[in-house]
Amino acid sequence: xxxxxxxxxxxxxxxxxxxxxxxxxxxxxxxxxxxxxxxxxxxxxxxxxxxxxxxxxxxxxxxxxxxxxxxxxxxxxxxxxxxxxxxxxxxxxxxxxxxxxxxxxxxxxxxxxxxxxxxxx
Amino acid sequence: xxxxxxxxxxxxxxxxxxxxxxxxxxxxxxxxxxxxxxxxxxxxxxxxxxxxxxxxxxxxxxxxxxxxxxxxxxxxxxxxxxxxxxxxxxxxxxxxxxxxxxxxxxxxxx
Numbered sequence: 001x002x003x004x005x006x007x008x009x010x011x012x013x014x015x016x017x018x019x020x021x022x023x024x025x026x027x028x029x030x031x032x033x034x035x036x037x038x039x040x041x042x043x044x045x046x047x048x049x050x051x052x053x054x055x056x057x058x059x060x061x062x063x064x065x066x067x068x069x070x071x072x073x074x075x076x077x078x079x080x081x082x083x084x085x086x087x088x089x090x091x092x093x094x095x096x097x098x099x100x101x102x103x104x105x106x107x108x109x110x111x112x113x114x115x116x117x118x119x120x121x
Numbered sequence: 122x123x124x125x126x127x128x129x130x131x132x133x134x135x136x137x138x139x140x141x142x143x144x145x146x147x148x149x150x151x152x153x154x155x156x157x158x159x160x161x162x163x164x165x166x167x168x169x170x171x172x173x174x175x176x177x178x179x180x181x182x183x184x185x186x187x188x189x190x191x192x193x194x195x196x197x198x199x200x201x202x203x204x205x206x207x208x209x210x211x212x213x214x215x216x217x218x219x220x221x222x223x224x225x226x227x228x229x230x231x
């Protein structure tokens with residue numbers, strides 16, 4: 001069965017970076033992509049971007065364009081989302097979700113469990 | 122401020138039918154299909170409806186979706202206490218070249 005298992009909770013200081021992992025199993029890793037979605041406390045869901053596990057192509061939302069790097073490692077079937085220059089308003093739960101081979105392809109049938117990231121001095 | 126607009130709250134009693142609406146634009150809902158997600162606190166979101174009205178395996182037929190022009194709706198019939206959750210619509214936005222979500226509707230089962 002398809003499983004996405006994310007890394008554990010993180011606490012970071014403002015200005016630091018965080019790298020969240022999402023290990024996939026139960027399917028052919030390179031046949032799909034990954035979307036990253038976050039939810040800040042008391043806020044709604046926010047799409048951050050997409051990466052192809054086939055060729056590494058990315059599509060980031062403009063808000064995070066300068067601070068986010070999404071990568072994949074096919075040898076370990078793991079997707080990564082790194083967010084730099086963290087601010088307090090980056091405090092959120094970060095989710096990976098399996099997507100398609102294009103950024104606009106449907107996603108959300110399979111999700112990771114979420115990784116809480118707290119940014120605090 | 123979310124690109125897609127949803128009412129912040131909705132409520133109903135067990136057995137009732139509730140409708141949650143989602144309004145967008147010509148570049149989002151007007152040119153793309155709509156997905157709906159159910160989100161319970163502390164859990165991952167769940168895909169409830171995709172491509173406007175399709176249900177993934179395992180989603181009860183009490184949940185239905187529709188779309189007209191630049192708006193979409195999620196209907197829940199035979200409301201149950203376990204339906205109490207946050208519901209989000211989402212669509213691809215051709216102008217923004219990305220997925221956009223509604224602000225979410227918190228459904229309370231009275």
